[in-house]
Amino acid sequence: MLPSNAKSYWKQYRSVPIVYRIGAAFILGSVVGLVVGEPVTVLEPLGDIFVRLLSMIVIPIVVFTLLMGIRRISPAQLGRIGGEVIALYAVMSAIAVFIGLAVANLVNPGTGLTLAEDVEFDPADTPDFVEVIVGIVPENPIGAMAEGDVLATIFFVIVFGLALLMLEETTDDEAVRSGVESIFNIVEAGTEALFKLVWGIMEYGVIGVFALMAAVFGEAGIDAIVPFALLIATLLAAILLHIGIVYLGGLIIALTRQSPVAFLAGSKDAIVTALSIRSSSGTLPVTMANAEENLRIDESVYGFSLPLGATINMDGTAMYQGVVAVFAANLVGVQLTIVEQVTVVLIAVLASIGAGGVPGTGLIMLTLVLTQLGLPLEVVGFVAGVDPILDRLRTMTNVTGDLAVTTVVAHWNDAIDFGGGSWVDPTRGLEMGDTATGDD
Numbered sequence: 001m002l003p004s005n006a007k008s009y010w011k012q013y014r015s016v017p018i019v020y021r022i023g024a025a026f027i028l029g030s031v032v033g034l035v036v037g038e039p040v041t042v043l044e045p046l047g048d049i050f051v052r053l054l055s056m057i058v059i060p061i062v063v064f065t066l067l068m069g070i071r072r073i074s075p076a077q078l079g080r081i082g083g084e085v086i087a088l089y090a091v092m093s094a095i096a097v098f099i100g101l102a103v104a105n106l107v108n109p110g111t112g113l114t115l116a117e118d119v120e121f122d123p124a125d126t127p128d129f130v131e132v133i134v135g136i137v138p139e140n141p142i143g144a145m146a147e148g149d150v151l152a153t154i155f156f157v158i159v160f161g162l163a164l165l166m167l168e169e170t171t172d173d174e175a176v177r178s179g180v181e182s183i184f185n186i187v188e189a190g191t192e193a194l195f196k197l198v199w200g201i202m203e204y205g206v207i208g209v210f211a212l213m214a215a216v217f218g219e220a221g222i223d224a225i226v227p228f229a230l231l232i233a234t235l236l237a238a239i240l241l242h243i244g245i246v247y248l249g250g251l252i253i254a255l256t257r258q259s260p261v262a263f264l265a266g267s268k269d270a271i272v273t274a275l276s277i278r279s280s281s282g283t284l285p286v287t288m289a290n291a292e293e294n295l296r297i298d299e300s301v302y303g304f305s306l307p308l309g310a311t312i313n314m315d316g317t318a319m320y321q322g323v324v325a326v327f328a329a330n331l332v333g334v335q336l337t338i339v340e341q342v343t344v345v346l347i348a349v350l351a352s353i354g355a356g357g358v359p360g361t362g363l364i365m366l367t368l369v370l371t372q373l374g375l376p377l378e379v380v381g382f383v384a385g386v387d388p389i390l391d392r393l394r395t396m397t398n399v400t401g402d403l404a405v406t407t408v409v410a411h412w413n414d415a416i417d418f419g420g421g422s423w424v425d426p427t428r429g430l431e432m433g434d435t436a437t438g439d440d
Contacts, residue, residue: 018199021206026385029210030225033217040218043211050208051377053201054367057194059145061364062153062351064191069311070161071184081413085305088405089313090349096242096315096397097345100322103238109230109323110330113216136346150372151343154350198364205384212381227327228386235323235390239316239397247404256411258423266294266422267403274399278391280310283399291406294422298415302406309402316397317362318348320390321369328370328379340373347372362394363387 013021033040136155138144144152168180248260264271270287277283284306291302325344329336336344347369363380370377383390410416417423 018202018206020388022202022209022384023386023388025206025210026213029213029385030217032210033214033219034222036214036218037221038218041215044215045211047208047212047215047378047381050201050205050212050381053204053208054363054377054380055148055371057197057201057364058150058367058371059148059153060190060194061198062150062368063145063157064187064194066154066157066351067161067164067184067187068191070158070165071187081301081304081409084409084412085308085405086312088408089309089401092246092315092401092405093313093318093349094345095246096319096401097322097348099242099246100235100238100319101326101341101344103241104234104323104326107230107234107237108326108330109234110227110327113227113331148371150347150368151350154347158350205381209381209384212378213385216382227330228382231323231327231383232386232389234327235320235393238319238323239393242315242319242397243400247400251404251408255408256418258407258418259426262423262426263295263404263407265426266290267400269294270399270403271396274395275392278388278395280313280395280398280402283395284310287399287402291403295403295407296417296421296423297406297410301410301413301415305406305409306402309398309405313402313405314348314365314394314398315401316394317365319397320362320394321348321365324366324379324383325369325373325375327383328373328375331379331382332375336373343372344369362391 135149136151138149138152138156141153141156144156164180164183168177171177171180248263252258252260252263267290270283270290273286274280274283287306287310288302291297291306292299322341322344325341326336348365351365351368363384366380366383367377369375370379407416411418
């Protein structure tokens with residue numbers, strides 16, 4: 001048994017949020033690598049174990065979380081409003097990835113930093129666009145899962161999940177309906193078990209990230225700092241472009257003819273909360289309060305769109321996948337082809353359906369993208385250290401997108417009062433209490 005002092009230290013250690021412990025491991029590993037130099041690469045196998053653990057859960061995460069995400073989308077809700085909400089969420093996510101890829105291709109984060117020589121990537125093995133589209137439909141779903149074919153697995157799980165929903169809604173056989181419910185209950189239990197597994201992997205990630213960063217800085221030296229700073233700057237630039245051009249310019253100004261200042265004022269509490277707690281689901285009560293009190297949106301719209309958005313609308317996370325995919329390719333010393341970049345868009349949009357409920361959403365989705373592209377999963381360990389910063393930016397974008405889409409859909413369905421709230425008095429939104437963030 002552990003001595004009482006050891007138990008106390010362990011409890012204090014565990015009381016620190018995992019993202020901060022991984023961030024500390026990132027910094028400490030980098031410092032050790034710079035100080036010790038090449039001999040510290042002996043620790044690299046500890047990092048390799050972390051990478052293998054991440055690879056281990058890729059397909060289970062796709063299967064279980066996608067089925068859980070689909071279960072939340074009741075066919076009864078997929079009427080006019082539901083269709084508009086889901087379509088806009090999908091389009092916004094796709095645009096977000098394209099913007100992230102465009103900015104990343106201009107900035108080229110990751111140049112100047114090279115992974116270990118034994119990492120292989122052959123762009124000649126990349127299929128053309130037609131092969132990618134055809135390959136989305138698997139000949140053997142189980143074989144696709146065994147081979148780690150993420151796109152084919154996503155396609156099968158979505159189709160199978162929708163079939164289960166339709167069966168549950170249309171069958172008169174109580175035994176069949178009960179069977180469908182049992183399947184979803186098993187999936188829910190499996191999802192919760194995966195959450196525990198992800199938690200354990202991230203706990204080990206403290207050691208894994210330390211070892212990976214020590215090895216990287218031990219080989220590359222001080223020059224390795226710049227690519228990580230460039231990665232953060234690239235994502236921030238892409239997010240600012242997306243919010244400014246797509247949300248404010250496209251959705252608010254062009255589609256609703258309203259003031260972007262009024263929208264931001266009315267959404268301020270939710271945006272600040274998202275930056276603070278890094279969780280779309282955790283921010284949901286504040287987001288819904290802003291929608292009703294400041295933006296004057298009817299509950300018939302935001303009551304459906306915002307909880308759904310917290311689950312499936314991952315604009316910031318999808319954009320992050322594009323940026324880090326380019327970052328990973330640069331680490332290997334190759335350029336992603338157009339087909340590969342379109343593949344990133346497809347994976348990011350489709351995987352976002354179920355990714356919302358997963359701890360460490362951005363990192364988990366990143367493993368899907370890198371696996372499909374054949375890029376090294378070591379990149380997950382690299383970016384995990386700066387993920388507390390990136391995660392705040394992603395979540396802020398996700399929540400802002402939820403409210404922007406909800407505003408547009410409410411406008412299309414005459415379910416918003418532009419004659420009140422922050423629309424006529426933007427200072428109302430700015431004066432509303434920081435009380436909304438008191439739950440943090």
